[in-house]
Amino acid sequence: MVTDSSWLGPPINVQPLFPKQQTAFIELLGSLEPDEWIRPTACPGWNVKDVAAHVLGDHIGRLSMHRDRFHVLRPSDGEAFPAFLDRINDDWVTAASRLSPAVLTDLLSFIGDQVVLFWQNVDMDAIDGSVSWAGPEPHPAWLDASRDFTEYWTHHQQICEATDRTGLTDPEYFGPVIDTFMRALPHTLREVQAPERTTLQVSVTGPGEGTWACIRGPKRWVLQRDSSPRPDAYLELETDTAWRLCTRGIHPHQAAERVRIDGDHRLATAALNIVSIIWTPPDSDPFGESRRP
Structure with a gap:
């Protein structure tokens, strides 16, 4: 498939950052005290452990759908895609509440390493899939990789803020994060x-x-x-x-x-209406809180 994506601006290369981000995330989780796992985060209704479980679900979905081409879950008839994501994300986090922090961290270490490997072997110029907040048309893989990177960075930052840590806020990370977000x-x-x-x-x-x-x-x-x-x-x-x-x-x-x-x-x-995540505002309040970044 040949599609002109020049309107998105020049490509962003986040491939070298995935291993560093994965290492930093596992180190962050390993440093948490028992009471820090249950602290509330900026994600409404989710504590630190819930956010970590959500990242695990994203990792598993990425490998299953994009590496293994295994697609099972789809929106119900008439269900909007953001509502579908909210539903399956909540279902996953509820199921993962049975996991201890230690088990969750071990799974994130194992599966996260496979996600890192996956992204190292993707043709970043290939047109495959869509990043919905950038538009409905197919997009190059480099934008999908950057979207993944920014999502993991955002959840890393949410856990850091919930536990009074600084996070990955130096220019090496912040530069690609902001650059990706501006593609919306x-x-x-x-x-x-x-x-x-x-x-x-x-x-x-x-x-x-x-x-x-x-x-x-x-x-x-x-x-x-x-x-x-x-x-x-x-x-x-x-x-x-x-x-x-x-x-x-x-x-x-x-x-x-x-x-x-x-x-x-x-x-x-x-x-200022820019949104660089899949997000559904509440019907009653256009400025209300989102469901899940």
Whole structure:
């Protein structure tokens, strides 16, 4: 399958980071005291052990579906895909509540090592599957790998914050995390009408800092990993605000109080609706808490 994915911006290479992240995650779990496993996290209704169990479920799903091509679970008739994921994730975590922290850590060590190996052997230029928060069309494997990396990083960070640890916040990790999250910008702006060549520049400051220009093309918004000399709209936010916004740790109205906007306020504000996870807002509150990142 040949598909032009240049509108997503240049590829991100996270392959070298998977082994480091896996090692850091197992070391984190091994350092937890018994009472820390039951601390609540930013994932509503899930404690530290639940989040770790969710990561194990993701690992098993990745290997089963993408390495072994074994597909069993599918949405029920009329069930939206995010609702389907919420349901099977909750079912998995409930079942995994029988696992002791030691058993869970051993399983994560064994299965996580296989996920690392899987990603080392994937053709990153292959078009295979879709990263839904970047759009409905097929996407290159490098974006799927980066999506996986950011999900594991996010859950690692949630456990660290729940247990008063720092986490993987140096630029080596934060850079690819923020860069991946910004790949949702063209899809975020898909309904924003603007003349061709209209440009939004987004600058993230702090660890993992970078600049992205999202430009209106003849058919869609196109992302560039660069600054624009004269953007129509400029949005600046700190790294901490960026990752929390993209994973709905904070919501657009909260992020708006922490950012700098110049130029076309409508366009810059629309970009604050960015979501770089599969997320379903509650029907009653568009700014309510997400289910599970």
